[in-house]
Amino acid sequence: MPASQSASEKPTALIALADGQLFYGKGFGATGDTVAELVFNTAMTGYQEIMTDPSYAGQVVTFTFPHVGNVGVNPDDDETGDPVAAGMIVKWDPTEPSNWRATENLVDWLEKRGRIGIGGVDTRRLTRAIRQQGAPHVAIAHHPDGIFNIEALVKKAREWKGLVGLDLAKDVTCAQSYRWDEMRWAWPDGYKKAVGNDLKVVAIDFGAKRNILRCLASAGCDVTVLPATATAEEVLALNPDGVFLSNGPGDPAATGEYAVPMIKGVLETEVPVFGICLGHQMLALALGAKTIKMNHGHHGANHPVKDLTTGKVEITSMNHGFAVDSQTLPKGVAETHISLFDGSNCGISMESRPVFSVQYHPEASPGPQDSYYLFERFAEAMRARKSA
Numbered sequence: 001m002p003a004s005q006s007a008s009e010k011p012t013a014l015i016a017l018a019d020g021q022l023f024y025g026k027g028f029g030a031t032g033d034t035v036a037e038l039v040f041n042t043a044m045t046g047y048q049e050i051m052t053d054p055s056y057a058g059q060v061v062t063f064t065f066p067h068v069g070n071v072g073v074n075p076d077d078d079e080t081g082d083p084v085a086a087g088m089i090v091k092w093d094p095t096e097p098s099n100w101r102a103t104e105n106l107v108d109w110l111e112k113r114g115r116i117g118i119g120g121v122d123t124r125r126l127t128r129a130i131r132q133q134g135a136p137h138v139a140i141a142h143h144p145d146g147i148f149n150i151e152a153l154v155k156k157a158r159e160w161k162g163l164v165g166l167d168l169a170k171d172v173t174c175a176q177s178y179r180w181d182e183m184r185w186a187w188p189d190g191y192k193k194a195v196g197n198d199l200k201v202v203a204i205d206f207g208a209k210r211n212i213l214r215c216l217a218s219a220g221c222d223v224t225v226l227p228a229t230a231t232a233e234e235v236l237a238l239n240p241d242g243v244f245l246s247n248g249p250g251d252p253a254a255t256g257e258y259a260v261p262m263i264k265g266v267l268e269t270e271v272p273v274f275g276i277c278l279g280h281q282m283l284a285l286a287l288g289a290k291t292i293k294m295n296h297g298h299h300g301a302n303h304p305v306k307d308l309t310t311g312k313v314e315i316t317s318m319n320h321g322f323a324v325d326s327q328t329l330p331k332g333v334a335e336t337h338i339s340l341f342d343g344s345n346c347g348i349s350m351e352s353r354p355v356f357s358v359q360y361h362p363e364a365s366p367g368p369q370d371s372y373y374l375f376e377r378f379a380e381a382m383r384a385r386k387s388a
C-alpha cells in the first residue's frame with residue numbers, strides 16, 4: 001500500500017500494467033476505466049496545460065512532481081477545449097487550490113470532463129517501471145466501491161495495440177478552418193488581439209496547442225488554421241507567406257500518410273515552413289528521413305537541448321514519444337538541435353531555404369533564453385521573402 005494512504009483506507013483506483021504489475025491508489029475525477037500508454041512528465045508546473053495538450057491523446061500521465069492541483073485550473077490555461085490526456089496519476093491527493101487565477105479545483109474539473117485521476121501512488125516506483133520497460137500499456141480504473149476485475153484490466157492493457165501505427169491527429173484536429181488573432185498572455189491585460197498583422201500564415205492543426213497559435217500572432221502572423229487533412233492545393237490556394245505544421249498526438253509515420261504528401265507539395269514552392277513536434281517529425285519524413293519510437297520519450301519542462309549552430313543550450317519543454325532518426329537525414333538537411341539527455345534529434349533545417357523545425361515546445365520553454373525567438377525567426381524569413 002502506498003505510503004501516502006492510511007492502512008484503513010480502501011483503494012478506489014487501480015493501475016494495471018500489461019505485465020501484470022498493479023499499483024493501487026485513491027481515485028478522483030471521473031469514474032470508470034480506460035486503456036492507454038503510460039508516460040511520466042517531470043514538469044514542476046503546468047499540469048493543466050499538460051492535461052489539455054492534444055499531443056497526449058492516448059496517454060496517461062504520471063506526474064513526478066508530487067504537488068499537483070494546488071493552483072487549481074482556469075479557462076485561460078487550456079491548450080484546447082477539454083483535457084485530452086486519458087488520465088493523470090499523482091503522488092499526493094490534490095488539495096483545494098490557492099491561486100488568484102483559479103476558477104475551479106482540479107478534481108471537479110476532471111470529473112466534469114470525464115477524465116480519471118489517481119492519487120496516493122508511489123510515482124517514483126511507477127516512473128522506474130516506465131523507464132525500465134519503456135512506456136507500458138496500462139488500464140487505469142476508478143471505482144469508488146473499491147471492487148476491481150483485475151484480470152480483465154490486465155487483459156485490456158495487454159490487448160491494447162499501442163501508439164505505433166496510430167493516427168490520432170484526425171481525432172483532435174479542428175473540424176473546419178478558422179482564423180486566430182489572440183496573442184501571448186502579458187501582464188496586466190492577459191490575452192490581447194493582434195491588429196494589423198501582415199504575414200499570412202496557414203497553420204495545419206494536427207492537435208495544435210493554443211499557445212503556439214498565440215506565439216504566431218504575437219510574431220506578426222495573420223493565422224488561418226486548417227484541419228490536419230488539408231491538401232497542398234488547399235494550403236497554397238490561400239497564398240500563404242508561410243506554412244506552420246503543429247504539434248499533435250500519435251505516430252508521425254501514420255499521420256504522415258496524408259500529411260507528408262501535403263508537406264511535399266508545399267516544399268515544391270519557396271514558401272517558408274516551420275514545424276513543431278509532430279510537425280517537425282512529419283517535415284523530416286517529407287524530406288526523406290525516418291522516425292522511430294523511443295523507449296519512454298521526453299515529457300517535461302527541464303530538457304536541455306543544444307543548438308548546434310550557436311553552441312547554446314536551452315532548457316526546453318517537451319512531449320514526444322517518437323523521434324526523428326538523425327542517421328536518416330538526407331543530404332541538404334542539417335541537424336540543428338540535439339537533446340543533451342540522449343543525443344536524439346531535436347531540430348532540422350534545409351540548408352538552402354527557410355524550412356526548419358524543432359522537436360521541443362518553443363512556446364512553453366522556460367529559459368534561461370525564451371525559445372520564442374524561433375517564431376520571430378519564422379517571421380523574419382517570411383519578411384525577407386516578401387521584400388525580395
Ligand SMILES: NC(=O)CC[C@H](N)C(=O)O
Pocket residue numbers: 055246247248249250251252276277278279319320321322323
Ligand atoms: N508533442 C508532439 O507533437 C508529439 C509528437 C508525437 N505524437 C510523439 O509522441 O512523438
